[in-house]
Each structure stands twice: as structure tokens, then as C-alpha cells.
Amino acid sequence: MTLHLDDLRVRHLGECRYDSPFSESLSTKQTSPHYVAEGDRVLLEDTVSMLAGHDLPAGLVPSFEAAGPRRKIYFDPATVTAGVVTCGGLCPGLNNVIRGLVQELSVHYKVKRILGFRNGLQGLTAEHREDTVELTPEDVRDIHHAGGTILGSSRGGQDADEMVDTLVARGVDVMFVIGGDGGMRAATFLGNAIRARGLDIAVIGVPKTIDNDLPFTDQSFGFQSAFARATDFISAVAVEAAASPNGVGIVKLMGRHSGFIASYAALAANAADIVLIPEVPFVLEGADGLLAHVEQQVRTKGRVVIVLAEGAGQEHLGVPRHNGRGTDASGNVKLGNIGELVKERITAHLTAEGLTPTMRYIDPSYAVRSIAANAYDSVYCLRLAHAAVHAAMAGRTEAAVARWRRRFVHVPLSLMTSRRNQVDPDGDLWMSVLETTCQPARFGRAPVREKVRAGFC
Ligand SMILES: Nc1ncnc2c1ncn2[C@@H]1O[C@H](COP(=O)(O)OP(=O)(O)O)[C@@H](O)[C@H]1O
Numbered sequence: 001m002t003l004h005l006d007d008l009r010v011r012h013l014g015e016c017r018y019d020s021p022f023s024e025s026l027s028t029k030q031t032s033p034h035y036v037a038e039g040d041r042v043l044l045e046d047t048v049s050m051l052a053g054h055d056l057p058a059g060l061v062p063s064f065e066a067a068g069p070r071r072k073i074y075f076d077p078a079t080v081t082a083g084v085v086t087c088g089g090l091c092p093g094l095n096n097v098i099r100g101l102v103q104e105l106s107v108h109y110k111v112k113r114i115l116g117f118r119n120g121l122q123g124l125t126a127e128h129r130e131d132t133v134e135l136t137p138e139d140v141r142d143i144h145h146a147g148g149t150i151l152g153s154s155r156g157g158q159d160a161d162e163m164v165d166t167l168v169a170r171g172v173d174v175m176f177v178i179g180g181d182g183g184m185r186a187a188t189f190l191g192n193a194i195r196a197r198g199l200d201i202a203v204i205g206v207p208k209t210i211d212n213d214l215p216f217t218d219q220s221f222g223f224q225s226a227f228a229r230a231t232d233f234i235s236a237v238a239v240e241a242a243a244s245p246n247g248v249g250i251v252k253l254m255g256r257h258s259g260f261i262a263s264y265a266a267l268a269a270n271a272a273d274i275v276l277i278p279e280v281p282f283v284l285e286g287a288d289g290l291l292a293h294v295e296q297q298v299r300t301k302g303r304v305v306i307v308l309a310e311g312a313g314q315e316h317l318g319v320p321r322h323n324g325r326g327t328d329a330s331g332n333v334k335l336g337n338i339g340e341l342v343k344e345r346i347t348a349h350l351t352a353e354g355l356t357p358t359m360r361y362i363d364p365s366y367a368v369r370s371i372a373a374n375a376y377d378s379v380y381c382l383r384l385a386h387a388a389v390h391a392a393m394a395g396r397t398e399a400a401v402a403r404w405r406r407r408f409v410h411v412p413l414s415l416m417t418s419r420r421n422q423v424d425p426d427g428d429l430w431m432s433v434l435e436t437t438c439q440p441a442r443f444g445r446a447p448v449r450e451k452v453r454a455g456f457c
């Protein structure tokens, strides 16, 4: 898919007529290596050959609108009511984003009314629309020290028109949706429904997911905290496996369709011999299959450590890939338990070969995503929150804030859900995993994988 400049344009609600609280400090600012001036844009692509491939003047090559404060804003802060909701699975940093939004809205823009909708998008239904919490800087002062979300979250579908009715009923002018691919999709439908009714409500998404499977963002917030925590479990099974006869350590991590947590945690721990991810199918049996490689590791090193993403090897669970076990309330495919299957098959194989294993299996899924954000993610969440507030107050809508090539930008919501970010088996991240683990590029002649990624993503 080739993207053009027009695909990357963000919708504006209208002319910005009010002075921003930042107008004075912005008056002399210019683009520098550390700042993108309003009006300047951030390139989509970053190599000479990709830019040359467009054969277009610099101003027409695909680029994102830069995030950040504007000198003039669209909404009169004195009359604004803001809404915030967190949806989908937990992710480190949710509370940091909520805190950042509330602080920026209250302290700098002097917005007086901020409503937190409870328990995800369920909170925007007619039944729950009155069950909101008023958020003040005092209320959120210490929330960033805790994991989870003070607002609660949920999965499950809601009607876009009913949600718009709620925003109208509660007088919301700017709505912040903190969510993953599902949440961004819901925000897109919400924005469409608002536009269809000709309402003046801004919808800004803040992309969240520990899976890092959202496109057009370098890494999603919380991802670093999550994989750092996962590293502890890999180190633990590595120690256990090394101290046991025929030690086999297995850590099963989250990652429905994308193996980023497994890959990064394995690199950080630098203790895994094998990493299995959804993007790289594998064969169990045969001379070049997974089981033979595990056996060889145990014979030569006396142990083996395996890190696998929950979405890996679903084809071994007797259901068609990405399909067949039903879906959760949000429509996400329910996965089979590949960790248990690999554990059982390795145990049976090694036992049959006279290498009865000492099995150390850990599934730390919720322990990884329920923690508080680390220092890096705390900074990232705060800056995303600031960018989201600036975007909304300047009348941007149907857009997400994201960091792209280290710059904060506005991304049309429709693009955030246009594809899934996955580990590229031909890319340099997976190459680093192979270099570190020394596992073969493929276990057996696995089926040809689907090519779902765009070249630049
Ligand atoms: N296609 C969709 N249309 C409308 N709402 C959706 C859609 N996909 C997901 N949602 C809603 O978005 C919310 C979050 O989605 P979910 O997939 O659970 O988590 P996440 O946002 O973390 O991906 C849920 O309430 C879900 O019902």
C-alpha cells in the first residue's frame, strides 16, 4: 500500500480563533533537531532511497502533521468539557496518561470540567453514562505510581450513536480514547458518527498496547515496561534450567499476533536459545524441526531456554490460523495454549530419547502488563498526553497522537487501524533474535507466511 500526502492529513474542526496559553512561548520557535515547529511536517519515510522513490518535490512527499501546542486554538478553554476513557487490556502507563491529560487540561488550558468514563466504552452507554468521575489535578496526583487504570477498562461492543448521545448528554467537547487497535477502531466509528451529525466534538486517540501491534508509532507506551518485566521471568527459568538435569525453561508471553514482547524480552535477557513468535511458523517434527533442535541443545549444553509468544504456532492446535476458537467480547480471536502444547511435546520427545527433562514453565502474562510504567514509559506517557491535549484544543479530530521516528505527530485514526504492526521475519529485529539465540532461521519447512506489513511500517 502506497501512502500519499492526502492520506496523512488530519481533520480540523475549523478555524482556530482563540489564543493558546502557549502562544507567547511559541512566537520565536523554529524547527530544530529537537523541535518541530507548527506548520512543519514529519516525514513518513526516512531513507534516501524511499524518498527518492516518490520522485516528488519535498513539500509533497508523504508526511505527518507535527504534534504540539499551537499559537491559536479552536476551543474556548473556559467552556470546554473533556472526557477520558481507557479501553481494552491493561498496559503500564494508563494512569500516567490520565494524569498527564488532566494536568495539562487543568493547569495550562484552565479547563474546569474533566469527566472520566468508567470501565471502558461500557461507560459511554446509556445505562452507565451518569456513572462518571470528575477528574481534578488533586485526584490524579499520585495515580502514576500504580499499574492498571483508575477508570477501569473492559472489552465488548458498543453502539457508536449511543456513545455520541452520551457525549452530547454530558456536554463533552473533546474526548480522549486511550485504547489499542480495538479502541482506535471504536474511536474511528465514534468520530464518524459525530461527523455524520455535524457535531463539534473532537475525538483524539492515545494508542495503547503492550503487544506493540499498532502501526505508525515507533513503540506503543507501556511496551518497554512490559518487556523489561518479562525479562525477569526469562532470567528465572534460565537459572532454573541451568541448575537442573536436562533443564528446560519455557516462558510464555503475551503477543496475540505480534511477537515484539517475546523478541525484545529475549534480547534483553540474552538467555534464550529459542524464540517462537506468531510471524514465523515452525514445524515440530523432523530432523530440522523444533523438537530435534531442543534435543540437540539439551544433549550439547544440558539445558534449553525457550521464549514463546502466545500467538505462535497456532497452526499446531488443530484450528485454522487466526480463526476457529471463537472470539472475545471485542471480537478478538481466542488463542489456543501453545505454551502447554510445546511443553507436553518437548517432555514426551526428550523422555522418549532418554533425556527425561526437568521442566520449568512460566506463564507470567498478567504479571507483565499490570505493573506501573517504568521511568522511560512515564516520560513517554506524559508527553503523549500533552500532545493529545494540544491536538484536541486546536480542533484536531479523528486522529491519534503517536511518536514516529522520535517525533510526536498526529496520525489519522483510520490509518491507526489500517494494518497491524508485526515483527518482520526479513527485518533487522528478527535478525538480531537469530544472531542472539543461534536458532535456525526456520524450524522445518514451515508454510509460507502471510505478508501483512507495508514496506515502511
Ligand atoms: N470494530 C469495532 N467497532 C466498534 N468498537 C470496537 C471495534 N473493535 C473493538 N471495539 C471496542 O473497543 C474497545 C476496546 O477493544 P479491545 O479489542 O477490547 O481492546 P484494545 O483497544 O486494547 O485493542 C472494546 O470496548 C470494543 O468493543
Ligand SMILES: O=P(O)(O)OC[C@H]1O[C@](O)(COP(=O)(O)O)[C@@H](O)[C@@H]1O
Pocket (backbone or CB within 6 Å): 088, 089, 090, 180, 181, 182, 208, 209, 210, 211, 254, 255, 256, 310, 328, 369
Ligand atoms: O485476557 P485479556 O484481558 O482478554 O487480554 C489478553 C490480551 O491482551 C493483550 O495483553 C493486549 O491486547 P490489547 O492490546 O488488545 O489490549 C494481549 O497480549 C492478550 O492476548
Ligand SMILES: [Mg+2]
Pocket (backbone or CB within 6 Å): 088, 180, 181, 182, 209
Ligand atoms: Mg487489541
